[in-house]
Amino acid sequence: MSPQQLQQKILEAMPGARVNVQSDDNVHYSARIISPDFEGRSRIERHRLVHAAIGPGLGHEIHALTLDLKTPDEAGS
Numbered sequence: 001m002s003p004q005q006l007q008q009k010i011l012e013a014m015p016g017a018r019v020n021v022q023s024d025d026n027v028h029y030s031a032r033i034i035s036p037d038f039e040g041r042s043r044i045e046r047h048r049l050v051h052a053a054i055g056p057g058l059g060h061e062i063h064a065l066t067l068d069l070k071t072p073d074e075a076g077s
Contacts, residue, residue: 001061002026006054013053030066034075043069 003021006029010019017035031050038046046069051058058065 001057003029006031006057006062009055009057010050010053014049027062028064029062030068032068032070034070034072036072038069038071038074 003023003026006023007019007021010021010031010033011017014033014035014037017033017037019031019033021029021031023029033050037049041049047067050067050069054062054065
């Protein structure tokens with residue numbers, strides 16, 4: 001899966017988010033996501049939202065995923 005495909009999956013589930021996904025090998029990814037959907041949610045709940053957006057590719061096509069998840073206030077924007 002390309003970083004753009006992964007980014008699109010996240011944006012489909014979280015339309016108001018700002019998403020930046022990077023990968024050097026299309027197996028190991030890092031994503032920075034800024035979304036109002038994270039307001040009032042714990043770190044675990046935020047990760048679960050993103051994992052649900054990605055679906056079954058996580059753990060199969062996607063071997064590793066590093067997440068930086070912020071609300072707009074936390075990101076300073």
